[in-house]
Amino acid sequence: MTGFAINDILEKTMVRYLEENIKIYKKKTQNSASLFEKSKKYHVNGVSHNIRFFEPYPFFTKSAKGKFLEDVDSNKYVDYWMGHWSLILGHSPKPVRQAVKKQLGLGWMYGTVNKMTLELSEIIQKAVPVSEKIRYVTSGTEATMYAVRLARSVTRKKTIAKIDGGWHGYTSDLLKTVNWPFDVSESSGLVDEKHVVSLPLNDLEKSLEILKSVKDDLAGTIIEPVLGGGGCIPAEEDYLKGIQEFVQKNNSLFILDEIVTGFRFRFGCLYSTMKLDPDIVTLGKIVGGGFPVGVICGKNEIMEHANTTKQGKSERAYIGGGTFSANPATMVAGHATLSALEKKGNPVYSKIDGLGKEARKQLEKVFDGKVIVTGKGSLFMTHFIKDEISQIKNAADAAKCDNALLQRYHFEMIARDGIFFLPGKLGAISNAHSNSDIKNMINVSSRFSSTL
Known part of the structure; x- marks a missing residue:
């Protein structure tokens, strides 16, 4: 035969x-x-x-x-699948369920500032050193969209570099080279693809070549430490350090998207284990405890560009939040989840x-x-x-x-x-x-x- x-x-x-x-x-x-x-x-x-x-x-x-x-x-x-990989404690874990049930009796949508936000931010700031200032939104898409806007505002440049296969939500700013073949546009209706370039993960030589070609207009790079939707592929430490070195010498911003990896492998972010120094980190998934969340964490001097009481229209990064940002239900669910993970001796x-x-x-x-x-x-x-x-x-x-x-x-x-x-x-x-x-x-x- x-x-x-x-x-x-x-x-x-x-x-x-x-x-x-x-x-x-x-x-x-x-x-x-x-x-x-x-x-x-x-x-x-x-x-x-x-x-x-x-x-x-x-x-x-x-x-x-x-x-x-x-x-x-x-x-x-x-x-x-665990809720798009967000449920590290499993579905409906007791500490989260109890905290949310208690909060529902007090209200679940205030539309004002609230104490629960402070309590969650305190835990995040201790675990994620770059989070000198924090802004909450209700999805990872919003978090990465605002991170890119911050980078462009701070540097006064337009080009963003991402990774082939990198997924940062459906924001038009980053909807490029997500699905194979990477040389075909992801969608109709996109109007600014020329200001996004894409790098091959773990190929430092080729990536630096691409970055050098746009260095005069490079606002920043955004990278997942573990490529999620693109194949569950860890970025090599030397690769990330090489990208960071180039970007920061170029006075561009080094952004890490830890929406999947934040609090997934340790209490905190993955970047700390590689001695990286990002300017902005985005979080989501686990830090919401199963409720809608996105978080932009950044250094003071970066995040101050979003301060509308100090910046005029032409200087500010107008990144807002959203109707449901920092809502009480998400804040207490996130706090309960991180508190459970933080417990001493937690296995x-x-x-x-x-x-x-x-x-x-x-x-x-x-x-x-x-x-x-x-x-x-x-x-x-x-x-x-x-x-x-x-x-x-x-x-x-x-x-x-x-x-x-x-x-x-x-x-x-x-x-x-x-x-x-x-x-x-x-x-x-x-x-x-x-x-x-x-x-x-x-x-x-x-x-x-x-x-x-």
Whole structure:
């Protein structure tokens, strides 16, 4: 039998296997199917966030607690998506639930300054040295949008450098080179793409070459210490130090987007472990305790540009906040989460980092050369490699892997095993997960590997 014939048989077998998984899923999620048909009457593509859709339709969640999601058909799923990676303590953890319940009795929207904001800011400022001044918003998108505006205001320059595959929300200022191929515009309706340049992660020589080409108009760079949506790829310390050195010598701003990484691996930010000195850091996700949040943290001299009592219209960085910024519910949820993480002797980080390390090790073992598993600490992502890929150092490497196969792998676990990864995305381990959860995931991964 020829190689072509064998490949044809294997492909047909995998198609049949996928069809079986879809059949199983549809049988288990009939109420979700009905709700999705109704949802399409009201919502674009039936969802409220692009990435929440997956074929044939997403299940509808009715409740979440600990490590579990439960859908409207009463199926339970061990969740590794964890609210867009924001729920480090798991779903509805007791300290957060109690704090929010108490606050709801006192009101959840004031529209004025409040004491709860001070209490959260005090914890953040102690843990994140660059946060000499803080401004709250209600999403990571707003935080990065305002960080870029600050950089342009401070430097009086326009060009921002980001990373290929870097995701900083849907702000028009940074919606470029997010999805492969990177030389194609992400969207119609964008009007200022010429003032955004993009760098290949972990390729310092090429990145510096690009930065030098725009140095006279470079307002700043914005980088995730671990590339999240672009493949769960850690930035190398020497790479970040090299970018920082160039940027700061150029009198531009060095911005780190720690919306995913802030308080994920340690109590504080990742940049402190690499002795970096950013001008601005953005936070989100974990610091909101599961409620909407974005945070701009910066050095005094930078953040003072947003002080409208001292700056005129032509000098100020008008970064506002928002109707729901620093709302009491978010502030107490964030405070309760960080207080739980800060407790002396708290084993959360050592526990979840250990589970993440074991997951990466065992996934590579059971897939036996078919995958590269990237990540750090409690974050991990499985990449099904193709012939030309031997390492994954940046988003271009990740994009050349078999993402369709990754989505089939994730969907099979949803359909057959009650394990939920948002198909095609990285996994996040929470304090609610256990060794047995990792072992079960490895066992079902071994079964999937045997079909390849």
